[in-house]
Amino acid sequence: MLATFTTKEGLLVIRSEDLRRIEDMSNGCAITYLIGDESIARPVLGTAQENLNRITADEARQLAAYAEMQARSQQGLPALPIVRGGKVRP
Secondary structure, X not given: XXXXXXXXXXXXXXXXXXXXXXXEEOOEEEEEEEEOOEXXXXXXXXXXXXXXXXXXXXXXXHHHHHHXXXXXXXXOOOOOOOOOOOOOOO
């Protein structure tokens, strides 16, 4: 799954499995993540708890959507489309 963070420069999107640390620092919040074997630390907006809560909620929604898709499949029903970003248009 992907995790999105807001930095002063814009958005930072990383794979959540590459995330190694979220911590509050004296000058804000920082995350540490991997790219290959390299460990990278970046400052991000918000607190560590706010970012962790958002990531946890995003992953819970994705897991719930997957569970619903599996249940529909087991009942012989077609999968519902998953809307990603933007508004659903009628």
